[in-house]
Amino acid sequence: MQRARERGAGRAALATPQPGQVPTGDEEGEGDPAQGAAEDPVPSAAALHHQRILINISGLRFETQLGTLAQFPNTLLGDPARRLRYFDPLRNEYFFDRNRPSFDGILYYYQSGGRLRRPVNVSLDVFADEIRFYQLGDEAMERFREDEGFIKEEEKPLPRNQFQRQQPGGRLRRPVNVSLDVFADEIRFYQLGDEAMERFREDEGFIKEEEKPLPRNQFQRQVWLIFEYPESSGSARAVAIVSVLVILISIITFCLETLPEFRDERELLRHPLAPHPPSGPARGANGSGAGAPSSGPTGAPLLPRTLADPFFIVETTCVIWFTFELLVRFLACPSKADFCRNIMNVIDVVAIFPYFITLGTELAEPQPGGGQNGQQAMSLAILRVIRLVRVFRIFKLSRHSKGLQILGKTLQASMRELGLLIFFLFIGVILFSSAVYFAEADNQHTHFSSIPDAFWWAVVTMTTVGYGDMRPVTVGGKIVGSLCAIAGVLTIALPVPVIVSNFNYFYHRETDHRESDRHEELTALKEEQGSQSQGTGLDGRGQRKASWNKGSFCKGSLENAEGARGGSCPLEKCNLKAKSNVDLRRSLYALCLDTSRETDL
Numbered sequence: 001m002q003r004a005r006e007r008g009a010g011r012a013a014l015a016t017p018q019p020g021q022v023p024t025g026d027e028e029g030e031g032d033p034a035q036g037a038a039e040d041p042v043p044s045a046a047a048l049h050h051q052r053i054l055i056n057i058s059g060l061r062f063e064t065q066l067g068t069l070a071q072f073p074n075t076l077l078g079d080p081a082r083r084l085r086y087f088d089p090l091r092n093e094y095f096f097d098r099n100r101p102s103f104d105g106i107l108y109y110y111q112s113g114g115r116l117r118r119p120v121n122v123s124l125d126v127f128a129d130e131i132r133f134y135q136l137g138d139e140a141m142e143r144f145r146e147d148e149g150f151i152k153e154e155e156k157p158l159p160r161n162q163f164q165r166q167q168p169g170g171r172l173r174r175p176v177n178v179s180l181d182v183f184a185d186e187i188r189f190y191q192l193g194d195e196a197m198e199r200f201r202e203d204e205g206f207i208k209e210e211e212k213p214l215p216r217n218q219f220q221r222q223v224w225l226i227f228e229y230p231e232s233s234g235s236a237r238a239v240a241i242v243s244v245l246v247i248l249i250s251i252i253t254f255c256l257e258t259l260p261e262f263r264d265e266r267e268l269l270r271h272p273l274a275p276h277p278p279s280g281p282a283r284g285a286n287g288s289g290a291g292a293p294s295s296g297p298t299g300a301p302l303l304p305r306t307l308a309d310p311f312f313i314v315e316t317t318c319v320i321w322f323t324f325e326l327l328v329r330f331l332a333c334p335s336k337a338d339f340c341r342n343i344m345n346v347i348d349v350v351a352i353f354p355y356f357i358t359l360g361t362e363l364a365e366p367q368p369g370g371g372q373n374g375q376q377a378m379s380l381a382i383l384r385v386i387r388l389v390r391v392f393r394i395f396k397l398s399r400h401s402k403g404l405q406i407l408g409k410t411l412q413a414s415m416r417e418l419g420l421l422i423f424f425l426f427i428g429v430i431l432f433s434s435a436v437y438f439a440e441a442d443n444q445h446t447h448f449s450s451i452p453d454a455f456w457w458a459v460v461t462m463t464t465v466g467y468g469d470m471r472p473v474t475v476g477g478k479i480v481g482s483l484c485a486i487a488g489v490l491t492i493a494l495p496v497p498v499i500v501s502n503f504n505y506f507y508h509r510e511t512d513h514r515e516s517d518r519h520e521e522l523t524a525l526k527e528e529q530g531s532q533s534q535g536t537g538l539d540g541r542g543q544r545k546a547s548w549n550k551g552s553f554c555k556g557s558l559e560n561a562e563g564a565r566g567g568s569c570p571l572e573k574c575n576l577k578a579k580s581n582v583d584l585r586r587s588l589y590a591l592c593l594d595t596s597r598e599t600d601l
Contacts, residue, residue, distance in 0.1 A: 051065065051066045051067075052064065052065055052066070053065070053066050053069065053094070054092070054093040054094070055077070055093065055094045055096065055103075056088075056091070056093045056094065056095045056096070057096050057098055057099075057100050057103045058096070058097055058098060058099075058100050059100075060100045060103075061093070062103060062107055064107060064110070064111070068110045068111055069110055071110060071113065071114075072109075072110060072114070072136070074135070074137065075134060075135050075136055075137065076133070076134045076135040077106075077110065077134060078110070082135070098130060098133060099122065099126055099130055101119050101121050101122050102119065102122050102126060102127050102130040103130070104119050105117050105118050105119050105122070105127060105130075106130060106131075106134050106136075109136060109140070114140070116131070116136075116140055116143060116144045116147070118144070118148070121175060121177070123173055124148060126173055127144075128141070128144070131144060172187070172192075172196055172199060172200045172203070173203075174200070181512075183200075184197070184200070187200060213334045213335065214334060215332060215333070215334045216334075220331075220332045221332075223328060223332040224329070224332040224333060224334070226239055227239060227325060227328055227329045227332065228329060228333075230400055240400050242321075243321075243325060243396075243399075243400065244397065244400050246318050246321045246322070247318075247393055247394070247396050247397055249314065249318060250314075250315070250318040250322075250390075250393050251391075251393060251394055253311055253314050253315060253318070254390050254391065254393075256311075257311045262311070315355060316355075319352060319355045319356075322348065322351065322352050322393075322396075323352055325348075326345070326348050326349070326352065329345075330345075344395075344396075344398070344399060347392055347395045347396065348396060350389055350392050351389070351390060351392050351393040351395075351396060353389075354389045354390050355390075402510055405510075406503065406506045406507055406510055407503075409502075409506045410499065410502045410503040410506055413502045413506070414495070414498060414499045414502050417495035417498045417499060418495070418499075420495060421491070421492065421494075421495050424491045424494075425459070425462060425463075425488075425491060425492075428458065428462050428484070428487050428488065428491060429455055429458040429459055429462065432454075432458045432461070432462070432480060432481075432483070432484040432487070433448075433451050433452075433454035433455050433457065433458040434451050434454075435480045436448055436454050436457065436458070436472055436477050436480045436481065436484070437450065437451045437454050439472065439474060439476035439477040439479075439480050440472055440473065440474055440476070440477045443473055443474050443477075445473055446472075446473065446474075446477075447469075447470040447471060447472075447473075448470065448472075454470075456470065457470040457471075458484060461481060461484045461485050461488060462484055462485070462487065462488025462491065462492075463488060463492065464485060464488060464489060464492075466485075
């Protein structure tokens with residue numbers, strides 16, 4: 001009779017679609033399955049291995065034996081009293097609202113007798129939280145950290161509230177098989193908020209874009225947009241084109257004036273020869289020679305000869321434009337302090353002030369022959385250094401070139417890798433320059449007279465340049481040179497993938513921004529056309545438009561969904577050539593959500 005009752009209970013358990021345990025409270029004569037679950041570990045060990053338990057992890061059910069969980073009685077799943085609060089008597093199962101992929105590793109911990117293996121599609125911090133939640137213990141956590149290569153750190157205490165301990169705390173973790181743009185679109189669709197989006201971008205390595213304020217005054221705002229944002233209007237594009245042309249002319253002039261033929265011509269203008277000097281009595285009678293301004297280097301003032309230089313005229317014209325542009329931008333900027341701290345504005349000032357210093361020095365230059373040759377030589381050296389600063393004008397092009405901006409952001413994001421590269425090169429230069437010096441010390445025809453003298457050879461060898469001006473001549477020196485070249489190739493190749501990855505990231509982000517801006521322009525144009533053609537519109541259609549406006553993603557963000565109220569979801573976006581998965585997906589969104597299309601349904 002007892003065996004028949006057990007068989008009947010077994011058939012009932014198998015017939016139940018969502019069982020928790022096969023031997024329930026009916027076997028003990030009590031109808032509460034929770035009590036049966038709490039008293040399951042009491043029977044013999046043989047009976048434990050035949051009893052099964054059903055665990056629901058966020059909708060995914062796992063089935064295992066009680067004996068498997070009872071191996072670790074101090075854990076959440078191994079202790080019947082601890083897991084009792086998660087028991088669902090209606091479904092006869094234990095329900096945990098936790099990360100589903102992580103439970104594969106948690107269950108394997110019980111099945112393998114204490115070995116933790118993190119699934120490849122689960123991040124480290126998520127799996128560490130699951131270990132804490134299931135209370136696997138400090139020893140399991142330490143082994144997990146050692147296997148993952150972690151250095152021992154202080155653990156953060158768990159919240160006292162059990163509900164806080166169970167909830168993930170609003171953290172977003174993108175699955176490895178989901179791309180960034182797709183997951184970002186899902187965040188917007190489910191309206192998780194701007195804070196969640198910002199945290200997601202920070203976790204994914206996005207650089208937070210600072211908000212760019214605009215002046216409050218209308219006229220000041222228009223001037224600021226014209227001179228600061230070339231893509232804001234046609235006038236801004238015209239100003240940008242003029243600025244780029246002036247920068248190019250300035251750079252070309254800076255390079256051409258160093259040619260020998262132009263340099264000699266400038267010297268003649270500056271210190272002209274005197275093929276027909278005046279007679280001695282006439283000069284002595286005239287005294288200072290004020291009536292002969294072009295007769296010799298002592299007779300003419302400096303200013304007319306400086307103004308006669310065509311390079312000086314071109315340079316003056318360019319500097320006038322640079323100064324005008326800088327002053328206008330300074331007067332129209334929304335914040336003078338932020339304007340002065342901007343590195344691009346500092347470059348603008350550095351590119352301008354050498355002209356005024358050079359002009360003032362030339363105007364104040366004393367007459368030759370006054371016994372001040374040493375001061376003139378010093379002034380000439382200083383002027384050469386100051387004129388060299390003019391080459392920084394090429395960085396002004398970055399204000400109008402997206403490519404240079406991407407390059408600058410890439411270098412800024414790769415400063416750590418570049419620093420490591422320079423540090424490795426420094427170590428290699430010290431090692432190989434010392435080695436080649438001692439390898440060639442006994443040779444009379446050596447090119448390395450000292451270790452500092454070998455620094456240059458080590459640098460050009462590690463960078464695989466190899467000018468050939470310095471080279472080893474002995475066998476030992478050639479061996480050192482070979483090792484130096486191999487080490488240089490490996491050292492330089494290590495950080496290159498990281499820099500390339502940063503460049504690709506900024507390039508694709510800029511491309512997406514460009515496509516988004518073009519999409520917004522098309523949407524704004526469609527809004528204007530829709531508002532002019534439809535007017536007030538019908539009530540029925542207006543109600544329909546407002547109903548799907550909550551999920552509108554025609555423009556890719558919640559902020560831009562207001563345009564859907566006027567029936568402005570741009571169908572033209574569907575006709576554009578899809579250059580990326582983002583464009584194709586948004587095109588499908590626009591096609592599916594366009595309310596201006598009438599159907600027969």
